[in-house]
Amino acid sequence: MATVVADIAERDAPVERLARIWGTPPGLLGTLTSVDHKTIGIRYLVTAFAFLLLGGLEAGAMRAQLTHGDTHWLSPEAYNQFFTMHGVTMLFLYASPVLSGFSNYLWPLMIGARDMAYPRVNALSYWTYLLAGLLIYASVLVGQSPDGGWFAYVPMTGAAYSPGRNIDFYTVGLTFLGFSTTVGAVNFIGTFFCMKAPGMSVNRLPVILWGTLSSSIAAVVFVPALTVACVLLYLDRHVHTHFFDAATGGQPMLWQHLFWIFGHPWVYIVVLPAIGIASDIIPTFCRRPLAGYTFVTLSTIATIMLGSGVWVHHMFATGLPQMSTSFFSAASMTISLTSGVSVFAWLATIWYGRPQFTVPFLFMCGFIILFVIGGVNGVMTASVPFDQQLHDSYFVVAHLHYVLLGMNLFPVMGAFYYWIPKMTGRMLSERIGRWVFWLMFIGANLTFFPMHITGMLGMPRRIYTYASGLGWDTSNLVITIGAATFAAAVLLFLIDVVRSRFVGPLAGANPWDAPTLEWSVSSPPPPYNFAVIPTVRSPYPLWESRLGERPASVLDAGPALDDGRETIGTDALDGIPVAVLQMPEDSPWPLLLAIALAWVSLALVFAAWSWALIGVGLTAASMIGWLAPAAMRPVRAESAGSDERVPTTRGPL
Amino acid sequence: MSGSPSIFAPAGVGAGQIASLGWLLTIIAAAVVVIVGGLLIAALARPRRDRSHEVMRGTEPASATRWIIVGGLVVPACVLVGTFVATVLTGRAVAAPPTPPVATIEVTAHRWWWEIRYRGATADQSVLTANEIHVPVGGAVRIDLASEDVIHSFWVPQLAAKTDLIPGQTNTMWIEARTAGVYRGECAEYCGLQHAQMNFVVVAESPAAFAAWLAHQREPSVAPTDSLALEGRAGFAGHQCAACHAIEGTTSLGRIGPDLTHLASRRMIGAGLLENTPANLERWVVDAPSFKPGVGMPAEPIPLAGRPAVIAYLESLR
Numbered sequence: 028m029a030t031v032v033a034d035i036a037e038r039d040a041p042v043e044r045l046a047r048i049w050g051t052p053p054g055l056l057g058t059l060t061s062v063d064h065k066t067i068g069i070r071y072l073v074t075a076f077a078f079l080l081l082g083g084l085e086a087g088a089m090r091a092q093l094t095h096g097d098t099h100w101l102s103p104e105a106y107n108q109f110f111t112m113h114g115v116t117m118l119f120l121y122a123s124p125v126l127s128g129f130s131n132y133l134w135p136l137m138i139g140a141r142d143m144a145y146p147r148v149n150a151l152s153y154w155t156y157l158l159a160g161l162l163i164y165a166s167v168l169v170g171q172s173p174d175g176g177w178f179a180y181v182p183m184t185g186a187a188y189s190p191g192r193n194i195d196f197y198t199v200g201l202t203f204l205g206f207s208t209t210v211g212a213v214n215f216i217g218t219f220f221c222m223k224a225p226g227m228s229v230n231r232l233p234v235i236l237w238g239t240l241s242s243s244i245a246a247v248v249f250v251p252a253l254t255v256a257c258v259l260l261y262l263d264r265h266v267h268t269h270f271f272d273a274a275t276g277g278q279p280m281l282w283q284h285l286f287w288i289f290g291h292p293w294v295y296i297v298v299l300p301a302i303g304i305a306s307d308i309i310p311t312f313c314r315r316p317l318a319g320y321t322f323v324t325l326s327t328i329a330t331i332m333l334g335s336g337v338w339v340h341h342m343f344a345t346g347l348p349q350m351s352t353s354f355f356s357a358a359s360m361t362i363s364l365t366s367g368v369s370v371f372a373w374l375a376t377i378w379y380g381r382p383q384f385t386v387p388f389l390f391m392c393g394f395i396i397l398f399v400i401g402g403v404n405g406v407m408t409a410s411v412p413f414d415q416q417l418h419d420s421y422f423v424v425a426h427l428h429y430v431l432l433g434m435n436l437f438p439v440m441g442a443f444y445y446w447i448p449k450m451t452g453r454m455l456s457e458r459i460g461r462w463v464f465w466l467m468f469i470g471a472n473l474t475f476f477p478m479h480i481t482g483m484l485g486m487p488r489r490i491y492t493y494a495s496g497l498g499w500d501t502s503n504l505v506i507t508i509g510a511a512t513f514a515a516a517v518l519l520f521l522i523d524v525v526r527s528r529f530v531g532p533l534a535g536a537n538p539w540d541a542p543t544l545e546w547s548v549s550s551p552p553p554p555y556n557f558a559v560i561p562t563v564r565s566p567y568p569l570w571e572s573r574l575g576e577r578p579a580s581v582l583d584a585g586p587a588l589d590d591g592r593e594t595i596g597t598d599a600l601d602g603i604p605v606a607v608l609q610m611p612e613d614s615p616w617p618l619l620l621a622i623a624l625a626w627v628s629l630a631l632v633f634a635a636w637s638w639a640l641i642g643v644g645l646t647a648a649s650m651i652g653w654l655a656p657a658a659m660r661p662v663r664a665e666s667a668g669s670d671e672r673v674p675t676t677r678g679p680l
Numbered sequence: 681m682s683g684s685p686s687i688f689a690p691a692g693v694g695a696g697q698i699a700s701l702g703w704l705l706t707i708i709a710a711a712v713v714v715i716v717g718g719l720l721i722a723a724l725a726r727p728r729r730d731r732s733h734e735v736m737r738g739t740e741p742a743s744a745t746r747w748i749i750v751g752g753l754v755v756p757a758c759v760l761v762g763t764f765v766a767t768v769l770t771g772r773a774v775a776a777p778p779t780p781p782v783a784t785i786e787v788t789a790h791r792w793w794w795e796i797r798y799r800g801a802t803a804d805q806s807v808l809t810a811n812e813i814h815v816p817v818g819g820a821v822r823i824d825l826a827s828e829d830v831i832h833s834f835w836v837p838q839l840a841a842k843t844d845l846i847p848g849q850t851n852t853m854w855i856e857a858r859t860a861g862v863y864r865g866e867c868a869e870y871c872g873l874q875h876a877q878m879n880f881v882v883v884a885e886s887p888a889a890f891a892a893w894l895a896h897q898r899e900p901s902v903a904p905t906d907s908l909a910l911e912g913r914a915g916f917a918g919h920q921c922a923a924c925h926a927i928e929g930t931t932s933l934g935r936i937g938p939d940l941t942h943l944a945s946r947r948m949i950g951a952g953l954l955e956n957t958p959a960n961l962e963r964w965v966v967d968a969p970s971f972k973p974g975v976g977m978p979a980e981p982i983p984l985a986g987r988p989a990v991i992a993y994l995e996s997l998r
Contacts, residue, residue, distance in 0.1 A: 103873045103973055176870050182847055183830035183872050188791075273848025279831060280846065315736040318744040322752070344833055344868075345844045346825075346851035349771050356767055360760045364753055370716060371752035375744040378723040381731055392720065399716045403709035406760070410767040412698045412774055413705055415841030416687045419833060419868040483702075485685030485837035487868045490876035497864070498684030540733065573735040 042558050044589050049141065049555040051613060060613040062146035063554060067153045068132025069450060074157055075125035080517070081164075082116035085109045087514060094507040096495030106491035107174040108193070112163075114177030115197070119204055120160045122297035122435050123242075127152070127211055129442055130239040130300055132450065134215070136545035136552060137233050139224025139561045141594040144217035147614050147653070152211035154621030159204035162628055166196035173197035176489065178290065179260075181271035181282040186264045194264065195632045198257040203628040205250045205257075212243035212250075219243075220599040224544070226580070227563040227602040233543050234317070237324045238303025241331040242296040249292040249335070256285035265634050280345065287338035294430065295334040299327055301438035302369060302398075305391050308438075308445050309373050311541040312388035313380025316567055316574070319372035326365035333362050343414045352411045359409035366402050370395060385539070386460030390441030393468045397433025404429060404479065419489075422482025428475045440467065440520070447524065448538050452550040453531030459523040466516035473509025477502040542567035547582050559585035560595050563602065616653035623649045685837040685864040691884065692839030693820075693856040694774045701770040708759060719751075774841065777820030777854040782887075783894075784822045785813060789832035789845040791871060792878035792975070793938055793951040798894060807897040808926075810938030811880045812946045813865070816890035820856040833869035836882050842868045857884030862947065873974035879952025900929030901941050904996040912993025915986040924976070927997065937976060943997045950975075962991050 051061040061067070088109050092101045101109065131149065135142055143149050166172040171192040175184040184194045219240045223232070259270040260282070269275040271282050310317045317323065339347065339355035373395055382388065404426045408414045417423060440463070448454045481502045486493065493499055537546040546569055548556060561582045565571050568580040588594060588607060596606035627642035683689070688703070690696040788795040798807040815821045825834055827845040835842035836855065843853040857863075867878035885893070904910050913930065916922060922932035928941040943949075946956055950972055954960040965987065968977040982990050 103876065107873065107875075180831055180870070183870075188830055188872060273846075277848075279848060314734065316740070318740055319748045322745075322748050344842050345846065346849065349775055353768055353771065357764055360764055363760065364756055367756040368748055368752035371748045374716075374719050374723050374751070375747045377720070378726070378747075379736075379741055379744055381728060381733075381736065382724050383733060392724065395720055396713075396717060399713055403712045406763065407702075407705045407709055410701065410705055410763065410770075412767065412770045412841060413702050415843070416695070416698050416702065416837065418842060419835075419870075483687050485687065485835075485864065485866070487835070487866050487875075489870040492876055498686070540735070542735075570735050573737065575737055 041587060041589050042553065042555075045555040045558060045587070046553060048589065048592055049553075051554065056615075057613070059618050060615045062142070062150045062611060062613055062617070064131050064135050064143045064146065064149060065450075065552065065554075065556075067149050068128050068130075070153055071124050071128030071131055071156070074153075074160070075121050075128055078116050078120035078160060079125070082113050082121055083514065083517060085113040085116065087510065089113065090507045090510045092491065093493070093503050095504070096493050096497070096500055098492055101491060103491045104174070107489075108172040110489055111173045111176050111197075112167075115163060115173060115201075117431070118177055118293065118297065119201065120156075120163070122431060123208065123246075123293075124156055125439055126239065126242070126297065126300040126435075127156075129304065129439075129446070130215060130235065133233075133446065133545055134218055134236065134239070135222065136449075136548065136556055137236065137543055138218075138222060138227055139544050139557060139563060140218070140222040141556045141560075141588075141592070142610050143214050144222050145214045147611050147617050148210050148214050150614070150617035151620055152207050152214065154618050155203065155207035155210070155624060158621050158625040159200055159207060159628070162203060162625060162632070163196055163200035165629075166193065166200075171196070173200075178286055179282075180286075181260060181263075181279050182273070184260060185271060192632060195261070195634070198261045198264075199628050199631045202254050202257045202261075203624060205254045206624065208246050208250050212246040215239050215243040216247070221596050221608075222594065223563075223597050223602045224560055225562045225585070225595060225597060225602055225604045227597070229600050230321070231563055231566040231602075233303070233566075234306035234320070234323055234327070235300055235303035237327045238300040238306075241327050242299045245292045245296050245331050245335070249289045249296075251289075252285050253289035253293075256282055256289070259285075261631070280342075283342055283345065284338070287341045291338040291341065292331065292334050294427075295331050298430065298434035299331060301435045301442075303327065304438045304442045305373065305394055306369070307543065308387050308441055309376050309391050310380070310567075311445075311539050312383045312385055312391070313376050314383065315376065315380040316542075316570075317372065318375035318379060319368070320566065322368050323372045326368040330362060330365045333358060333365065337362065340409055340414070343411050344418045349411070356409050356411045360406055363402050363406055366398070370399060370402075385444075386455070386457055386464060387441040387445040387539075389461065389464040390437050390444065393464065393471075394433060394437035394441065397429055397437055397471065400476075401426065401429030401433045417482060419487055420482035421478045421486045421488060424488055425475050425478035425482060428471075428478070432471050432475070437467075437471075440464075443520075443524075445539065446545075447527070448531075448534035449545060449550045449552070451528060451531070452534050453527045454534050454538060455523050455527045455531060459519060459526075463516050463520045463523065466512055466519065470509050470511075470513030470516055474506050474513055475509070477505045477509075481506075537569065540569075542570040544568055544582075559583065559587050561585055614653070616649055620646065620649035620653060685866070687837045690838055691857055691859045691861055691863060692836075693778065693858060694840040694854070695836075695838055696858065697770055697773050698841055701766055704766055705763065708763065712759075777822070777856055779820055781822035781854060782816060782819035784824065785815075786824045786826070787813075787834060787845070789825070789827045789829075789834070789867070789871075789878075791829050792867070792874040792972075794834075794865075794878070794880045795828075795938065798897070800898070805898060807894060808928075808939045809897060809942065809946070811948060811951050812883065813880065814883045814885060814890055814893050815855060815857050816887040817857050817860050817884050819887060820854050823853050823855065825851040825853065830871050831869050832867045832871045832878070834865070835868040836863050836865040838863045839882060839884075844869055855882070857882075860884050860886065864952070866952075874972055877951055877953050877972050879948075881947055881952065883947075896945070897942055901927050901997050902929070904993060906992070906996075908989050909993040909996045912986075912989035912991065912996075915982065915990045916993055919982045919986065919990070920978075921981060921990070940994065940997060944995050945998050958991065958995055961994060962987070965991060965994075 051057045092098050174193050262268040269277040271277045306323050337359045340359045481499050484498050486499045534550045536549050564578050564580040565576045571579050592610035594608050595604050596608045597604050623645035627639050630638035690699045784799045786797040794811050796809045800806040825845040827847045832845045833842045840855045843851050863882045865880040917932050924934040924937035925940045926933050949956050967979045968975050969979050
C-alpha cells in the first residue's frame with residue numbers, strides 16, 4: 028500500500044484530457060447512450076419525483092372523496108384504481124428509485140471513484156425503471172389500471188374476479204420493474220466491494236453506503252419472491268394453472284406468504300438508505316463526527332436481517348396458530364431495538380455537537396420525530412391481539428405513512444436541500460426551505476396522526492366512501508386539510524428548485540463545510556469526478572486537519588489514470604488497490620435492451636404471444652450486441668504513470 | 681346503533697381484554713414519543729458556550745456510547761419484554777372463550793354480503809339469514825368463517841378482533857357480548873368493488889329475547905292475508921327474484937342472493953347500506969346498482985306494474 032502511494036508521482040492532473048475521455052457528447056445520441064452515474068442519478072431523481080407527484084395527485088383525489096361521508100364523486104372503480112396506483116407508485120416507482128438516484132449520484136463521489144462498477148448495467152437499470160413505470164401507467168390509457176391494491180391478494184386478482192387487463196399490468200409491470208431493481212442492486216453491491224478509493228476501508232464509509240448495501244442485498248434476495256408470485260398469478264390467469272385456486276387444490280395463502288416475504292423487506296429496502304442519509308447529514312450540521320458509527324452501521328445490517336423474518340405480521344388475522352404469530356410478534360418488536368440504537372446515536376451526535384439550524388438539518392429533526400412515532404405505532408401493531416383489532420383499519424394507514432414519510436420522504440427532502448447544490452452548483456433558498464419544512468411537518472402530522480384515531484374508531488382501509496355519523500367525519504376533514512397543507516409544501520419546494528436554477532447563489536465546492544469526499548470536487552462535479560484518485564485515511568477526509576487526525580488523506584495527488592476510462596479497483600474490506608479497472612464507453616445497448624424488454628412486457632400484458640416472441644428475439648439481439656464488441660476489444664495492458672505494479676483488469680461488464 | 685364502532689368502547693369479552701392491552705400499548709407509545717421528543721429538544725436547545733460553525737475537536741465522549749447502549753438497547757429491551765409478555769397473555773386469553781359456546785354460527789362471505797347460518801340439531805332446525813347476527817348477552821358464540829369467492833375479513837370492533845374468511849379453509853373465532861346493543865360489523869379485507877358496502881349488524885340481546893328470535897327465524901314464512909301481498913308473492917316467484925333469493929315456505933329457492941324468509945324483521949338492507957324502511961326497500965328494489973354499483977341485483981328486476989305488490993309482500997315477511 029505504502030509503496031503504491033510513494034510511486035505515484037505528484038503531477039499536473041491532465042483535466043482536459045480526462046474531461047474528453049469521460050465526457051458525454053452533446054446531442055440526442057449522447058443523451059441516450061450516456062453511462063455517467065451522475066447523469067443516471069439525476070434522471071432517477073427527476074423520474075422518481077415525477078412519480079411522487081403522480082402518486083400525490085392520486086392521494087389528493089382520494090382525500091377529496093373522503094373529506095365528508097357519503098361522497099360519491101369518485102366511482103368505486105376509480106377509487107380502487109386510485110388507491111392501488113397510489114400504493115404501487117409510491118412504493119415501487121418513487122420510494123426505492125429516489126434512493127437509487129441519490130446513491131447512484133453520490134456513491135462514486137463519496138468513495139473516490141470515477142463511476143459505478145457496472146456503468147452500462149446502471150444505464151440499463153434506469154431505462155428499465157422508466158419503461159416499467161410507463162408500462163404500468165399505460166394502463167391509464169386503456170382505463171384498466173391495477174385495482175387489487177398494491178398487495179393484489181388472490182383470488183380477487185385471479186381471472187374469475189378480475190377479468191380485465193388491470194392485474195396483467197400489475198404482474199407484468201412489477202416483474203419488469205424487478206429486473207431494474209435487481210440489476211441496480213447488483214451494481215451497488217459490486218461498487219461497494221470493489222470501487223472504494225485506496226485506503227477507504229469499510230469503517231470509513233459514509234453511512235448511506237451501508238444503508239444502500241443492506242437494501243441491495245435484500246433486493247437481490249427478496250425481489251425474486253415477488254417475481255415468482257407475479258409469474259404464478261400470470262400463469263393462473265392466462266394458462267389456467269391452479270397455484271392459487273382453492274377449489275382445485277391451490278392455496279390462496281401462498282400468494283400472501285410470497286408477497287410479504289418480499290413485501291416486508293421491501294419496506295426496509297426503501298428506508299435504510301434514507302436512514303443512512305440522515306446519519307450522513309446530521310454530523311455535518313452538528314459539526315462533529317457521528318456518535319456510534321459502528322453501532323449505527325451494525326444496526327443497519329441487523330435491521331435488514333431481522334426484517335427478513337417478520338413477514339407474517341401482515342397476516343395476523345388469517346387464522347394462523349398463536350405459536351407462530353407469537354414468534355413473528357417477538358421478531359417484529361426486536362426490530363425497534365436496532366431503531367433505538369440509531370435514534371440514540373443521532374441524539375448523542377446532536378447533544379455533543381453544535382446544531383446549525385439549516386433546512387437540511389430541520390428535515391433531519393422532523394425525520395427523528397416521525398421515525399419514533401412510526402416506530403412505536405409499529406410496536407403497537409406488532410402485538411398480535413391488538414393488531415387483530417388494528418389490522419386493515421386506518422391505524423395501519425397512519426403507521427405505514429409515518430414509516431414511509433418519516434423514514435423515506437423527510438430524509439429525501441433533507442437530502443435534496445443538502446445535495447442539490449452539489450448537483451446544480453446553486454443553493455436552494457433557506458427562507459423558502461423553512462416554509463417547505465414547516466408546512467410539510469405540520470401537514471404530515473395533520474394528515475396522518477388523526478388516522479390513528481379514525482382507525483381506533485373502527486374505520487377500515489380501502490373503502491371508497493363511508494356513512495356519516497360514525498364518528499369519522501371530523502378526523503377525515505382534518506386529514507384532508509393536512510393533505511392540502513402537505514401539497515402546498517411540495518408545490519413550494521418545486522418553485523424553489525426552479526427558482527434556484529436561475530437565481531440561486533453559487534454553491535462552490537463545499538457550501539456546508541461538510542466532511543466527505545463528494546464536497547472536495549467542484550459543484551457540479553466534472554465528468555471524471557476526481558482529477559486524481561484520492562487516498563483516504565479517515566471517515567471525514569475534509570475535517571481531518573481540524574479533528575487533529577493523523578495521517579491525513581491525500582486528495583490532490585494520486586494516480587491520474589488518464590489512458591481511457593479508468594478507475595482503481597480495491598479489495599472488499601480495507602481499500603487496498605488491486606486493479607486498474609477499464610470502464611466501458613457510452614453505449615446504446617442498455618437503452619435498446621430495455622426497449623426490447625418493454626416490448627416483451629407489453630406483449631405479455633395483452634397475452635399476444637407472437638409479439639412477445641418477436642420481443643424475445645429483440646432482447647437476444649440486444650444482449651448479443653451488448654456483449655460481442657466488448658469481447659473483441661483488446662485489453663489495455665498499460666496504465667497511467669508508474670503504477671505498473673497494479674494488475675490491470677477489464678470491468679466485468 | 682349510534683356512535684363509532686370504537687375498539688376502545690368494547691361491549692364484548694374479547695374486545696374488552698384487547699382494549700386493556702391497547703391502552704397499555706398506547707400509553708407506552710405516547711411515553712416513548714414524549715421522552716425521545718423531549719431528549720431531542722433538550723439536545724437541540726441545551727446551553728452551549730460555543731455555538732460557532734467550527735468543527736469540534738476531540739474524540740467521542742464515552743458517555744455517548746453509554747447513551748446509545750442504555751437508551752437504544754437496554755431500556756427498550758426491558759419495555760419490549762414487558763410488552764411481549766402482555767401480548768402473549770392477552771393472546772392466550774382471547775384464543776378461546778371462557779365458557780363453552782352456547783351457539784354456533786356459520787358465516788359465509790360473498791361479494792358483497794354475509795350469509796349467516798345458525799346450525800341446528802337437524803336441518804330444519806337451522807336458520808338461514810343475511811347481514812344480521814343475533815347473539816345472547818353473557819354467552820359465548822362460536823363463529824365458523826368461510827368464503828364463497830375472495831378473501832374477506834369479519835370485524836365487529838366493539839365485540840372481538842377480526843378474522844379473515846379465506847376460500848378453501850374455515851377459520852374459527854368467538855364472540856361474547858357483555859352489554860345488550862346493536863353493533864356495527866364490517867368487512868376489513870379489501871374484496872373488490874364494493875368492499876366499502878359490505879357491512880352487517882350484530883344484535884346482542886337477553887338470552888330470552890335471543891331464543892325467541894331464533895325460534896321465530898326457524899319458522900318458514902307465513903302466507904300473507906291481504907290480496908296485494910298475495911299478488912306480490914306470485915309476482916316474486918314469477919319475476920326473476922326467485923332465481924337468486926329463497927323464501928322458506930314458498931317455491932322460491934334461489935341461493936345466489938340473501939335468503940329473504942324474514943326480510944322485514946331485519947334492520948338494514950344492502951349489507952348495512954340502507955335502513956330497512958318500506959321507502960328504502962322500494963328504492964333498493966327499483967335500482968340497487970345506483971346505491972351499490974356492481975351489486976349482483978339488477979336494476980328494474982320487476983316491471984313497474986308489479987312492483988307495489990312485491991314490496992307489500994316483502995314487507996309482510998316479518
